[in-house]
Amino acid sequence: MTQRLLPTTVVGSYPQPDWLANRLLLSKIVPRVRLTDLWRVPEQYLEQAQDDATVVAIRDMERAGIDIITDGEIRRESYSNRLATALDGIDAENPGEIISKAGAVTLVPRVVDRIRRTRAVEVRDMEFLRANTDKTAKITLPGPFTMSQQAKNEFYKDEEEMIMDFAAAVNAEARDLQAAGADIIQLDEPWLRNNPELASRYAVKAINRAVEGLTVPTIVHLCFGYAAVVPGEKPTGYSFLAQLADCNADQISIEAAQPKLDLGVLADLAPKKVLLGVIDLGDGSIETPETIAGRIREALKFAPADRIIPAPDCGMKYLPRATAFGKLKALADGAAIVRAEIS
């Protein structure tokens, strides 16, 4: 496990090679069911191709000098549907629709029975990552609150009960991922922002249930959505962030570079460690290491170095591969500049 100050990491995803997957046609309406026509490789060779592409992603993160790496989420159609569509109680074949606050219609799985996780979903992914790197290895899971928001409830009378069943499912998977060699487990909860009122009632309880009994460090990731999916102006603050300081996850991951977040929030999150977004994924150019160093120095005005883990704002899956690699290298080099200054 890496002990150095300002260890660098990724939020999870790395670009899928163009020979493996078609680029998604991006719109604000991302279906949450299984994506058809995504993979370019025939079914009989798909796992082999995904394995090979995962090795490429792992080696890119290592070559860039990132300290805490993932499998790049190369096998996933989306960050959340690999787990969400594999649970009992879910009907992903006959999707339902939800209407967002902005009025957009999104296809989502329907909840038709009690949510239960009856089989391992990401365990082989974790075993493969563990077998292919000596670096600190992190794996991501969709958070229980986000999964509950990306589904159409046609079963539970009580929304809290549904969210807590999703949390129990995440917990069962997370325990197996820990046993499979995960050094760190991250829950992706970008949908906390969509319904802060509901989040304030149930999110902390659900997150606590999801991380129950885990002994490896845990992270909750928040963001305002992929830059490619949510272009343009982003909110400059999170309304519910301070409440998360009370949850049992050890670290909070926040998007900060693109929205130019007021870093005063770092004080609100003490004593938790913060994965701080210092790479702007809405900017197609590659930051210089000095730019990254400047963003880290800015954060150090609000929190000590042993609480900061520099990262990209969010997953990198929608970036061109060369851009993603360049940005990760700048991240590693920028953190090294600041590390040298303070040690």
Ligand code: MET
């Ligand atoms: N782990 C996910 C990723 O890196 C986080 C997605 S949040 C929209 O792509």
